[in-house]
Amino acid sequence: MRRPNTVDRPTGCAGCCGKQPAARRTHDPRSRLSAGLAGVAVCLLMVLLAVGCGSGSAPAEPGAARERVQFITIGTGGVTGVYYQVGGALMQLVNEASSEHGLRAAAQATGGSVYNINAILTGNMEFGLAQSDRQYQALKGLAEWSEQGPQDALRAICSFHPETVTLVAAADSGIAAIQDLRGKRVNIGNPGSGQRGNALDVLRTAGLDPDRDLQAESLKAADSAKVLQDGRIDAFFYTVGHPAGAISEAVAGRRRVAFVPITGMERLLAEAPYYAPATISADMYPGAVNTADVPTISVMTTLVTAASVPDDLVYCVTRTVFTELERLRAAHPALAGLQPEAMVRHGLSAPLHPGAERYYLETGLLPAP
Numbered sequence: 001m002r003r004p005n006t007v008d009r010p011t012g013c014a015g016c017c018g019k020q021p022a023a024r025r026t027h028d029p030r031s032r033l034s035a036g037l038a039g040v041a042v043c044l045l046m047v048l049l050a051v052g053c054g055s056g057s058a059p060a061e062p063g064a065a066r067e068r069v070q071f072i073t074i075g076t077g078g079v080t081g082v083y084y085q086v087g088g089a090l091m092q093l094v095n096e097a098s099s100e101h102g103l104r105a106a107a108q109a110t111g112g113s114v115y116n117i118n119a120i121l122t123g124n125m126e127f128g129l130a131q132s133d134r135q136y137q138a139l140k141g142l143a144e145w146s147e148q149g150p151q152d153a154l155r156a157i158c159s160f161h162p163e164t165v166t167l168v169a170a171a172d173s174g175i176a177a178i179q180d181l182r183g184k185r186v187n188i189g190n191p192g193s194g195q196r197g198n199a200l201d202v203l204r205t206a207g208l209d210p211d212r213d214l215q216a217e218s219l220k221a222a223d224s225a226k227v228l229q230d231g232r233i234d235a236f237f238y239t240v241g242h243p244a245g246a247i248s249e250a251v252a253g254r255r256r257v258a259f260v261p262i263t264g265m266e267r268l269l270a271e272a273p274y275y276a277p278a279t280i281s282a283d284m285y286p287g288a289v290n291t292a293d294v295p296t297i298s299v300m301t302t303l304v305t306a307a308s309v310p311d312d313l314v315y316c317v318t319r320t321v322f323t324e325l326e327r328l329r330a331a332h333p334a335l336a337g338l339q340p341e342a343m344v345r346h347g348l349s350a351p352l353h354p355g356a357e358r359y360y361l362e363t364g365l366l367p368a369p
Contacts, residue, residue, distance in 0.1 A: 068102045072313065075116035075128030077193075078222035079109050080249065082241040082334050083129045086160060086301065089331035090127075093324045094317060101316040111220070114144050114192035120306045121153055127309075127317065131163060131194035131239065132300040132347035133274040139350045143197060153307045155353035157318055158343040160301040161241045161334040164278045165198045167296070168247065169235035170228060171256035171289050178206045178262060186210075187217040187224050187236035195221060198299070199237035201275075205268040225250035228257070235260065241301065241334030243284045251287040258289035262296040274299055274347065300347030307353070314355025322359065340365055 074090055077083030087107035094105040108125065110116055116128030117138050130138075137143040141150035169175035175184060181203070188203075188210060189196030196218070203210050210216040217233055224236035225246050238246060250257050259280055269275050278298035282290045303321075305314055321328065322340060329335050344365045352360070360366040 069098065069104050070102060070313070071104050071106065072127065072317070073125035074105055074107045075110045075119055075125050076107050077110060077112045077129065078220055078246070080222045080225075080244075080246040082161070082163075082244055082332060083112070083301070084109055085332050086335065087129060089328055089335075090303075090317075090321065093320050093327065097320055097324075101320075103313070103316055111190055112193040112195075114194070114197075117151070117154065117304065118192075120304060121151055123306070123308070126313070127157075127303060127305050129160075130302055130304050131198075131274075132159065132302050132349065133197065133272065134194055135302050135304060135347075136274050136349040137197075144192065154350045155305050155307050155309075155314075155356075156348040156350040157303040157305055157314065157353055157356045158321065159347035160303065160338065160343065162276070162278060162298045163194070163239045163241050163301055164280055164296050164298045165195070165202060165262055166238045166240060166242075166244075166247065166280060167202075167235060167260040167262055168224075168228070168238065168250055168257050169260050170231075171258050173234040175235050175260055176258075177260065178202065178208070178264070180260075181208060181235060182213050183215070184234040185215040185217060185232070187219045187227065187233050189237060190218055190220045193221065194299070195237050195239040198239045201268055201272070202237070202262055202265065202297075205265055221246055225253065229253035229255050231255070239299065241332070242280060243333055247285060251285045256289055259285075259294040261294050265297050269297065274349070302347050304350065305353050309353070309355075311353070311355040311358065314353045315359055316355075318356040318359045322363070322365075 072094075074087045076087030084107070091105040091107040094103055098104055110119070110128075113130040113134035116125070116130050117134060119125045120128050134143075135154065135156065138145050138151040138154050141148065145151055167178070173184060175181060188199040200210060208214065217227075219227060221236075221238050221240070224233070224238060226249075227233050228236060228250055238244070240247065259282075265275070269277065275297045278296050280294040280296060282288065282293055325338060325340065329338050344360055357366065361368060
């Protein structure tokens with residue numbers, strides 16, 4: 001399958017991709033010759049890419065890099081969310097080093113974790129951000145993947161920041177605890193988004209049925225603040241790193257808002273290894289009603305890819321992330337606490353991609369086997 005916005009994968013290039021695709025059949029000798037020449041050209045491109053990103057090799061000349069540019073796509077989330085900003089920062093770091101490795105990245109706004117994982121596994125993008133719980137569920141064939149079964153081709157690269165499950169309610173709604181959501185208009189998130197899965201986990205653990213006990217909406221997270229301020233909903237869930245633009249937008253509106261504690265989740269924490277206790281600092285949102293930190297639960301943001309994505313390509317992206325880590329920390333407050341060792345070990349359920357593993361072994365972030 002051809003990946004949008006990318007150079008075609010090399011035809012018959014076992015050295016770059018690790019397997020040899022079947023040859024295309026044609027009855028036109030000119031078409032056969034054109035296809036063969038195209039395959040040779042792209043093979044040479046991938047070989048050059050491997051040389052540029054290989055361990056211990058000198059950076060390629062800038063002019064040569066321009067001739068062998070390969071385009072990659074990074075799936076993010078809604079434009080007001082932290083995923084979009086993190087993906088944009090990754091895109092910038094990759095593109096600024098394009099003269100060294102020949103890659104050009106584009107950060108694509110998407111529906112979130114489930115969309116990104118599915119797009120990666122179907123070959124429509126190379127990289128994507130996904131919540132650690134969604135990575136786990138895809139690998140195990142749970143939740144949205146229960147019919148398809150385990151997604152064995154999913155591969156992990158690293159984790160980034162924690163994402164807290166956040167419940168925002170209008171101060172005039174009378175919602176001070178999860179049980180107060182009964183009968184209220186609540187946005188639980190669009191289908192395929194991480195926050196929808198987290199909202200359902202929280203509601204069910206609290207003994208609430210989203211279909212029977214509340215008026216559930218399925219809006220994108222980016223729309224939540226506006227519809228809350230317009231009076232069309234009473235509360236919304238959003239799983240996000242803080243501070244987040246969409247939350248700030250809700251807090252800044254004329255309708256006062258409060259963060260609702262998510263407590264009583266002990267059973268969920270015991271059953272789901274990807275959840276952890278967390279708090280939302282009241283200092284981040286001075287316009288909110290809350291004056292004390294709010295207890296909740298969290299997952300991790302992870303960077304994922306597919307087993308079919310070439311090792312050298314993943315190596316290049318991984319190396320860029322870790323060699324430019326100081327700049328990545330400065331890209332958003334949620335990333336300020338990034339630590340290399342934790343990024344390699346926390347929140348990763350899927351096997352490491354060999355390209356990422358190679359970098360970690362070379363730098364000592366993983367012990368030699």
